[in-house]
Amino acid sequence: MQKRGQSTVSNIYDELRQAIAKGELREGEQLKQAAIGEQFGVSKIPVREALTMLEADGFVTLTAGKGATVNGLSAAEAEEIYLMRIGLEPLVLRHSLPNLSVIGLARAESILHTIQSLDDITQEQWHMLDHEFHTTLYQGSPHERMKRTVKLLHDNLARYFAIYKSYGMSFRTESDAEHRQILEACKAKDGERACAILNQHLEHGSRKLQTFLQNGERRNE
Amino acid sequence: MQKRGQSTVSNIYDELRQAIAKGELREGEQLKQAAIGEQFGVSKIPVREALTMLEADGFVTLTAGKGATVNGLSAAEAEEIYLMRIGLEPLVLRHSLPNLSVIGLARAESILHTIQSLDDITQEQWHMLDHEFHTTLYQGSPHERMKRTVKLLHDNLARYFAIYKSYGMSFRTESDAEHRQILEACKAKDGERACAILNQHLEHGSRKLQTFLQNGERRNE
DNA sequence: TTAGGTATGATGGTATACCATCATACTAAC
DNA sequence: GTTAGTATGATGGTATACCATCATACCTAA
Known part of the structure; x- marks a missing residue:
C-alpha cells in the first residue's frame, strides 16, 4: 500500500494535478471517486483527501452531494x-x-x-x-x-x-x-x-x- | 476556503479553527482524531478531512504517521x-x-x-x-x-x-x-x-x- | 402522446473494522 | 542499577460496508 516514502494521498494528488494541468481532464469534468480509487488500486478515502487538497489549491470545486468537478479556465x-x-x-x-x-x-x-x-x-x-x-x-x-x-x-x-x-x-x-x-x-x-x-x-x-x-x-x- | 454547505466537515473545521484561534488548543498540541470524532459524535473520516483543510489553511501540520499538531506562533x-x-x-x-x-x-x-x-x-x-x-x-x-x-x-x-x-x-x-x-x-x-x-x-x-x-x-x- | 411519478442505478458521504506503526513501559540480563 | 529489548496499548491510515441522495429512465395514467 505505502509507496516508499511518498504517501498514497500525495501520489494521487500529484497525478490528478498533472492530468488537470495537461488538459487530460477537461474543465467541468466530474471526478468520480470510485473510478479514481480503482485506477490507483486504493479505496475512496485517500482519493477524497486528495480531492480536498485539490480544492484548497484551486484546481477543482467540491459541491456537497455532487462531488468534484474540474475548475474552468478564464x-x-x-x-x-x-x-x-x-x-x-x-x-x-x-x-x-x-x-x-x-x-x-x-x-x-x-x-x-x-x-x-x-x-x-x-x-x-x-x-x-x-x-x-x-x-x-x-x-x-x-x-x-x-x-x-x-x-x-x-x-x-x-x-x-x-x-x-x-x-x-x-x-x-x-x-x-x-x-x-x-x-x-x-x-x-x-x-x-x-x-x-x-x-x-x-x-x-x-x-x-x-x-x-x-x-x-x-x-x- | 471551503464552504461545502453546512456539512459535518465544515462544522468541525470551524470549531477547531475557533478553538485554535482562541488559544484553547495550544501550539504543538496533538489533535487526536478519535477524541475529536467522539466529541462531535462522528467518526474519524470527517475529522480527517477537516484536519486536511486546516493544514491547507496553515493552522496545523500533518506529519505522516503522527497526525496533526497545532502550528506554533512566531x-x-x-x-x-x-x-x-x-x-x-x-x-x-x-x-x-x-x-x-x-x-x-x-x-x-x-x-x-x-x-x-x-x-x-x-x-x-x-x-x-x-x-x-x-x-x-x-x-x-x-x-x-x-x-x-x-x-x-x-x-x-x-x-x-x-x-x-x-x-x-x-x-x-x-x-x-x-x-x-x-x-x-x-x-x-x-x-x-x-x-x-x-x-x-x-x-x-x-x-x-x-x-x-x-x-x-x-x-x- | 405527454406528463408525472416511481423505481433503479450511480455516486457521494460516513461509520465500522482492521492493520501498521510508533511510543511507552516493564522486565530481564549484564 | 542501568540499559536494552520486547510487549502492549494508543493512534493514524485505509479498506469495506452501508446509507442517503440525486439523476435518469421507464411505465402508467390521463
Whole structure:
C-alpha cells in the first residue's frame, strides 16, 4: 500500500494535478471517486483527501452531494493570478536578494543557459524552467508561506500555458531577455532595479497571455 | 476556503479553527482524531478531512504517521503575514474602488462608528470588526482568489491578537484614525491615496504587533 | 402522446473494522 | 542499577460496508 516514502494521498494528488494541468481532464469534468480509487488500486478515502487538497489549491470545486468537478479556465482568473504574482513576487525577491548566495545566482544563470540552448522545447518544459528560474532567485527569502503561495500561483498558471499549441517564440525571447536583466540586477545586488524589471516582466507576461487567451488557438476542443 | 454547505466537515473545521484561534488548543498540541470524532459524535473520516483543510489553511501540520499538531506562533510568521497583506491588499483596494457602491461605503462607515461607540470591546470583537471594515472596502473587487487569500491572512493573524491580554488602546485609536483616513480617500475615489494610507496602516500594524510579540504579556502560559 | 411519478442505478458521504506503526513501559540480563 | 529489548496499548491510515441522495429512465395514467 505505502509507496516508499511518498504517501498514497500525495501520489494521487500529484497525478490528478498533472492530468488537470495537461488538459487530460477537461474543465467541468466530474471526478468520480470510485473510478479514481480503482485506477490507483486504493479505496475512496485517500482519493477524497486528495480531492480536498485539490480544492484548497484551486484546481477543482467540491459541491456537497455532487462531488468534484474540474475548475474552468478564464481570462479573468489568469489576470488575477498574475496580479497576485505582481503583488507578491517583487516582495519575495527583495527579501531574498541579501541572502542570495553565489551558488544560487550561478544556478539561476545555468537555468537561463539551459533555456537558451534548447532549441526545440515543449511548452511544458519551458514553463517548468521558467518556474525554476524564478524559484531559484527566491530561495534566499525566509518567507515560506509566501513562497508556497507563489508556487501555487505558478502551478495554476501552468494550465493556461498548457492549452495552447504554441505560446509564441517572440514571447519566449522577450521573456528570456527580461530574465537575464533580472539576473544581472540580482548579481549587482540592486534590489530596486531587480524588482522593477520583475514587475515589468510579470506585466508583460500577463498582457501576452491575455492576448493569447482572446485570439489564440486552443489545443483541446 | 471551503464552504461545502453546512456539512459535518465544515462544522468541525470551524470549531477547531475557533478553538485554535482562541488559544484553547495550544501550539504543538496533538489533535487526536478519535477524541475529536467522539466529541462531535462522528467518526474519524470527517475529522480527517477537516484536519486536511486546516493544514491547507496553515493552522496545523500533518506529519505522516503522527497526525496533526497545532502550528506554533512566531514573530517571524506574523511579520510575513503582514508582508503578504501589504503586497496584496492595496492591489485589491485599488481594483475595488471603482466598483465600490455608496452602500458599501456607508456600511464601512457604520462599522467604524460601531468600533468607536463600543467602549469596552474585547480583543476578539475588535479584530472581527477590523476585518469586517477592510473586507467591506474590498467588496467591489472581482478578484475572488485574492480576497480568499486575504481572508486567510486575517484569520491567521487572529491567533496573534488573541494571545494578548490587551492589545493597547493607543494602537486601536491610531488604527481607527487610519481607518477613517482610508475611508475618506475611498469616498473621494482617490485610489492612490487610499492605497498609500492602507500601506502605512499595515506597516504600522506590523510594527506594533512585533513590539508586542517581543515585550507583551502573554495571556496563556 | 405527454406528463408525472416511481423505481433503479450511480455516486457521494460516513461509520465500522482492521492493520501498521510508533511510543511507552516493564522486565530481564549484564 | 542501568540499559536494552520486547510487549502492549494508543493512534493514524485505509479498506469495506452501508446509507442517503440525486439523476435518469421507464411505465402508467390521463
